[in-house]
Amino acid sequence: MKDEIRQFLLQSLKEMNYSTDGIDDDTVLGPAGADLQSLALAELAVRVEDQYGVRFNDDEAEMLAGMTVGEFAELVADRTQASSAS
Amino acid sequence: MAVTGIGLVSPVGTSAAEVFDAACEGRSGAVRPGEDHPLHGLVDVVAFSPEIEATSVLPATEARFVDRAIVMALRAAEDALADAGLEVGRNVAPDRIAIVVSGVGGLGLLEEQVLQYGRKGRLGVSPYLMPGVLPNMAAARIAIKFGIQGYTSSVGTACAAGAQSVGEALRILRADEADVVLAGCSEAPLFPTFAAAFGNARALAHGWAEPTDASRPFDRRRNGLVLGEGAGILVLERPEHARARGARRYADVLGWAATNDAYHPTTPRPDGSAAARCMSQALRDAGLAPGDIGYLNAHGTSTKAGDAAELLAIRTVYGGPDTPPVSSTKGVTGHMLGASGVIEAAIGILAMQRGLLPPTHNLEDPDPDTEVDHIRKAARPAQVQAVLSNSFGFGGHNVSLVLGNPGPDPGAEKSTA
Numbered sequence: 001m002k003d004e005i006r007q008f009l010l011q012s013l014k015e016m017n018y019s020t021d022g023i024d025d026d027t028v029l030g031p032a033g034a035d036l037q038s039l040a041l042a043e044l045a046v047r048v049e050d051q052y053g054v055r056f057n058d059d060e061a062e063m064l065a066g067m068t069v070g071e072f073a074e075l076v077a078d079r080t081q082a083s084s085a086s
Numbered sequence: 087m088a089v090t091g092i093g094l095v096s097p098v099g100t101s102a103a104e105v106f107d108a109a110c111e112g113r114s115g116a117v118r119p120g121e122d123h124p125l126h127g128l129v130d131v132v133a134f135s136p137e138i139e140a141t142s143v144l145p146a147t148e149a150r151f152v153d154r155a156i157v158m159a160l161r162a163a164e165d166a167l168a169d170a171g172l173e174v175g176r177n178v179a180p181d182r183i184a185i186v187v188s189g190v191g192g193l194g195l196l197e198e199q200v201l202q203y204g205r206k207g208r209l210g211v212s213p214y215l216m217p218g219v220l221p222n223m224a225a226a227r228i229a230i231k232f233g234i235q236g237y238t239s240s241v242g243t244a245c246a247a248g249a250q251s252v253g254e255a256l257r258i259l260r261a262d263e264a265d266v267v268l269a270g271c272s273e274a275p276l277f278p279t280f281a282a283a284f285g286n287a288r289a290l291a292h293g294w295a296e297p298t299d300a301s302r303p304f305d306r307r308r309n310g311l312v313l314g315e316g317a318g319i320l321v322l323e324r325p326e327h328a329r330a331r332g333a334r335r336y337a338d339v340l341g342w343a344a345t346n347d348a349y350h351p352t353t354p355r356p357d358g359s360a361a362a363r364c365m366s367q368a369l370r371d372a373g374l375a376p377g378d379i380g381y382l383n384a385h386g387t388s389t390k391a392g393d394a395a396e397l398l399a400i401r402t403v404y405g406g407p408d409t410p411p412v413s414s415t416k417g418v419t420g421h422m423l424g425a426s427g428v429i430e431a432a433i434g435i436l437a438m439q440r441g442l443l444p445p446t447h448n449l450e451d452p453d454p455d456t457e458v459d460h461i462r463k464a465a466r467p468a469q470v471q472a473v474l475s476n477s478f479g480f481g482g483h484n485v486s487l488v489l490g491n492p493g494p495d496p497g498a499e500k501s502t503a
């Protein structure tokens with residue numbers, strides 16, 4: 001599941017015209033890594049919400065800039081499994 | 087104040103010379119929307135401007151979600167600055183350059199997003215919507231792209247907004263709040279909801295076998311306007327600033343005025359009295375008499391009511407049919423809403439430079455009851471020292487600009503307002 005989500009994140013970045021060269025699980029999403037700014041992070045969150053039927057609260061959305069690709073994929077995977085289990 | 091740069095995007099060209107030549111030669115930009123276009127079957131005739139890749143004016147990450155009105159504004163601003171030989175931070179200080187660039191905003195992109203919302207709800211709506219569509223975003227993105235930190239705004243006076251932006255620029259320069267102002271307007275109204283609204287309001291030209299016959303200002307058979315898109319930005323500059331850097335001086339903006347009909351949201355006041363007052367005030371602001379005007383570029387959109395009221399207004403200013411030569415260049419450009427006023431100011435400037443006045447395209451049968459000195463059938467040679475340009479908008483907004491010929495020697499110009 002996490003691999004699929006990682007692929008979805010990378011595909012989303014490409015569609016958003018961001019470079020995915022050198023981006024791996026340890027790359028931070030925000031300006032320190034993949035260089036997504038506020039609206040780009042917001043769009044990535046909306047894309048994930050749409051694709052996986054999950055929802056992020058404001059606190060989680062604010063933390064996105066500091067998360068790595070791997071951490072975000074993990075969060076989405078956990079959330080997806082939790083919602084499918086409930 | 088001096089005009090030192092011009093940047094245009096229009097259905098008949100992307101330089102002042104191209105647009106002027108098309109106006110003089112009667113080369114119309116009006117076409118039928120192709121079968122694959124969303125406007126096909128909805129409107130008979132429109133006037134498209136050339137496609138511009140958003141990535142040619144914005145970084146790829148920003149270019150993905152931005153309305154065409156903003157893209158055209160950025161291109162016009164880039165061309166105007168290059169034409170003026172201006173580089174922000176090199177020959178104009180970032181806080182001494184201002185922007186007044188207007189337009190109704192990115193309503194085409196808003197339409198797309200409304201449809202997406204209908205299909206997918208909240209998740210169909212992009213977080214980039216606001217910076218992609220807000221009416222100030224043309225001006226704001228010009229500021230961001232070129233590092234311009236002075237006064238920045240946009241005015242919302244519908245089809246008078248472009249001319250009014252030039253007027254506001256004159257006000258800013260007279261107050262010494264800037265050395266340079268980028269003044270203009272960009273409009274991209276060629277999307278279904280807007281076109282349907284204009285059509286349902288019975289404002290659009292219809293029933294013409296040839297699309298190039300459809301826009302015919304002041305002609306007795308006129309039956310509506312041709313909706314067009316475009317952008318125009320002028321660089322206005324304090325004369326001493328322009329002189330100090332050896333800039334070419336296209337023309338001077340000598341004066342302007344704005345009035346309101348206070349009559350109806352869309353129908354012009356039939357006697358044209360508020361428009362006449364606007365022209366007279368602009369002439370006074372410029373320190374000129376009506377007889378000093380050698381060419382009048384009319385608003386003339388090709389609607390029944392609007393053209394008739396404007397001709398009455400012109401006759402009021404001149405006390406009858408003995409007017410300066412008058413034409414509306416919308417016969418070839420269509421009506422680019424607020425952008426028209428800027429593109430028409432540029433046409434007026436070239437008319438002074440070239441000593442040639444463009445005709446009203448398709449004006450075959452002027453109404454004898456509202457006779458003025460129409461330029462028709464062919465461009466008319468004439469040496470002109472001052473031009474009056476009218477722009478009127480929904481809401482009863484009237485704006486008139488007065489432009490002056492700086493003469494052949496840019497170093498020996500008369501003092502300006």
